[in-house]
Amino acid sequence: MPAGAVTALGDVDIRVDAHDYVAITGPSGCGKSTLLHILGCVDQPTAGSLVFEGRDVSTLKESDRSRIRLTRIGFVFQRFFLLPMLTAWENIELPQAEAGAAKPARRDRTRELLDYVGLAGRRDHRPSQLSGGEMQRVAIARALANRPALLLADEPTGELDEETGAQIASLFDRVHGDGTAIVVVTHNPAVAARAGRHLAMKSGRVITS
Amino acid sequence: MTAWGLAWRTIARSPARSVLAVAGVTVIGALLFNMLLLSRGLLVSFRDLLDNAGYDIRVIAAQGSMAHRPPIADATSLAEAIARLPEVESIALVRTDLGQVSAPGENAAWTPIELIGMTDSKGGGWTIVKGSPLPTGPSAGEPPVVVNTTLASMLHLEPGSRLRLRLTSAGSASALPLVTVRVIGVGGFAFEASGDLNVATTMAGFAVAHGTPADRQAEMVLVASRPGAAAPALAAIARLRPDVRVLSNDQVMAQFNENAFSYFRQISAVLSSMTLAFAFLLIATLLTMSVNQRLGEVAALRALGFPRRRIAANLLWESALLVGIGGTAAIPVGGVLAIILDRILRQMPGVPARLHFFVFEPRTVVLHAALLALTGAVAALYPIWLATRLPIAATLRREILS
Numbered sequence: 001m002p003a004g005a006v007t008a009l010g011d012v013d014i015r016v017d018a019h020d021y022v023a024i025t026g027p028s029g030c031g032k033s034t035l036l037h038i039l040g041c042v043d044q045p046t047a048g049s050l051v052f053e054g055r056d057v058s059t060l061k062e063s064d065r066s067r068i069r070l071t072r073i074g075f076v077f078q079r080f081f082l083l084p085m086l087t088a089w090e091n092i093e094l095p096q097a098e099a100g101a102a103k104p105a106r107r108d109r110t111r112e113l114l115d116y117v118g119l120a121g122r123r124d125h126r127p128s129q130l131s132g133g134e135m136q137r138v139a140i141a142r143a144l145a146n147r148p149a150l151l152l153a154d155e156p157t158g159e160l161d162e163e164t165g166a167q168i169a170s171l172f173d174r175v176h177g178d179g180t181a182i183v184v185v186t187h188n189p190a191v192a193a194r195a196g197r198h199l200a201m202k203s204g205r206v207i208t209s
Numbered sequence: 210m211t212a213w214g215l216a217w218r219t220i221a222r223s224p225a226r227s228v229l230a231v232a233g234v235t236v237i238g239a240l241l242f243n244m245l246l247l248s249r250g251l252l253v254s255f256r257d258l259l260d261n262a263g264y265d266i267r268v269i270a271a272q273g274s275m276a277h278r279p280p281i282a283d284a285t286s287l288a289e290a291i292a293r294l295p296e297v298e299s300i301a302l303v304r305t306d307l308g309q310v311s312a313p314g315e316n317a318a319w320t321p322i323e324l325i326g327m328t329d330s331k332g333g334g335w336t337i338v339k340g341s342p343l344p345t346g347p348s349a350g351e352p353p354v355v356v357n358t359t360l361a362s363m364l365h366l367e368p369g370s371r372l373r374l375r376l377t378s379a380g381s382a383s384a385l386p387l388v389t390v391r392v393i394g395v396g397g398f399a400f401e402a403s404g405d406l407n408v409a410t411t412m413a414g415f416a417v418a419h420g421t422p423a424d425r426q427a428e429m430v431l432v433a434s435r436p437g438a439a440a441p442a443l444a445a446i447a448r449l450r451p452d453v454r455v456l457s458n459d460q461v462m463a464q465f466n467e468n469a470f471s472y473f474r475q476i477s478a479v480l481s482s483m484t485l486a487f488a489f490l491l492i493a494t495l496l497t498m499s500v501n502q503r504l505g506e507v508a509a510l511r512a513l514g515f516p517r518r519r520i521a522a523n524l525l526w527e528s529a530l531l532v533g534i535g536g537t538a539a540i541p542v543g544g545v546l547a548i549i550l551d552r553i554l555r556q557m558p559g560v561p562a563r564l565h566f567f568v569f570e571p572r573t574v575v576l577h578a579a580l581l582a583l584t585g586a587v588a589a590l591y592p593i594w595l596a597t598r599l600p601i602a603a604t605l606r607r608e609i610l611s
Contacts, residue, residue, distance in 0.1 A: 083510075
């Protein structure tokens with residue numbers, strides 16, 4: 001039996017500025033992740049538009065949207081999605097290589113990011129040899145690899161214990177302090193509390209901002 | 210990291226599955242390699258046999274074929290006329306008949322043989338391994354013969370041995386004489402089949418065995434043209450007599466290719482197609498399974514901005530690696546298999562023992578590689594489509610929920 005159409009988001013109008021730190025919260029199924037995916041140029045809205053750095057994303061080809069995601073937006077996922085056959089170093093280096101960065105620049109940036117997330121000593125470890133918190137830190141480093149203007153995180157502490165989640169939240173603070181805009185979808189009140197703006201969502205709408 | 214490097218790491222990540230996949234491609238590739246060898250093996254081998262016989266033109270009666278050769282009337286005159294052509298270097302007349310031989314002695318058993326009469330001492334197709342070749346001129350006394358190694362071994366014949374010979378032409382056996390012949394050589398016959406028993410003699414010896422004076426008949430005239438003069442020689446011979454067929458080695462090959470060899474070519478084509486279909490299914494299934502197991506990773510890579518072409522390149526390389534490693538291993542495995550199968554097939558009755566069914570040619574390796582590469586590329590199409598067209602957001606959501 002065909003399912004009826006579901007409106008995941010409706011009447012949402014938000015603006016994220018260069019140095020914003022936005023937390024999106026709400027019950028499961030309220031459209032938080034859909035909003036995040038639209039903000040990240042992963043999903044296309046069926047109506048309305050998304051303007052990123054002055055460009056209407058809905059008019060761009062998929063290859064151009066991919067390029068924006070690669071170079072201007074960083075993604076952090078709940079389940080990390082590190083490539084299991086690559087080391088921490090290689091996982092961080094991969095997006096830079098894809099973006100066309102030269103090898104010396106990649107090397108310097110990867111070393112810098114591993115230091116930044118406190119994993120310099122784990123550079124040659126594969127994801128299976130890292131803890132959940134360490135994997136998420138590698139994922140954050142990977143997301144920052146191409147110096148994005150916007151970092152999007154979907155339940156970044158969802159798979160972590162409270163203490164490790166707090167460490168990740170602190171890392172986000174640091175990333176934001178260094179000038180990267182962050183939008184984080186979270187159920188974790190401690191993470192949401194650190195954001196400068198808080199969007200509460202319900203049934204596909206932003207109810208408080 | 211290059212697409213190649215990433216593909217290699219992906220394959221190495223599941224060693225058991227990769228080893229099984231490579232083993233599968235190796236087995237399938239070996240069978241494909243065998244079928245490709247078989248598709249041209251007989252042609253190449255038979256061509257080699259023809260060329261090594263030392264003659265490039267064959268003249269037979271117009272109503273005959275290479276397999277069934279009725280006598281050419283007054284072949285001697287024809288041969289003399291051919292020999293006078295400036296394009297011709299040498300000629301030989303050939304006759305064959307069935308007969309029996311036995312060692313001297315009243316109670317010795319009779320052994321069936323094929324008797325070959327030739328005017329050429331080197332026989333245009335046998336190699337003397339013991340003793341001497343047939344004399345070029347007339348020889349006094351008992352007709353000289355060269356026997357093949359199988360007959361020599363069976364009857365313990367050596368140069369100097371004597372044999373009783375009688376022909377067994379249908380309907381005339383009782384009228385044919387029993388003659389004693391003298392073994393002067395033992396040789397390997399180019400066109401002999403496994404188990405064949407051959408005796409070769411001069412045309413004079415052949416006439417003695419028939420109990421008649423030389424009757425100027427022959428089944429075939431073999432002609433060696435001068436270098437570069439094969440085509441004009443062919444045309445000149447054809448003009449000499451309308452009641453003969455003049456065939457170049459190419460035409461003989463074409464005749465065999467249309468008839469006897471076409472079965473093997475068709476079998477080879479069918480089995481090659483089947484092996485390629487198996488290779489396609491194996492690779493497509495493995496890659497599809499592999500993609501389905503890492504949809505989350507693929508979606509994440511796409512979300513991180515990796516373009517579709519990069520995902521496609523990774524999968525193509527994975528396919529190329531599986532096919533490349535398996536296909537390379539298939540060559541030696543297929544080679545060994547070909548040797549075994551060749552040995553079995555050459556035991557078939559009536560097949561010249563020096564004829565090979567599986568003949569290695571560099572072009573076969575190239576064709577094998579090209580077919581496997583194409584199959585690998587086609588097999589990767591569906592997994593590539595699956596990976597590059599997946600809905601990123603929905604896949605990520607599903608992976609989180611699962």
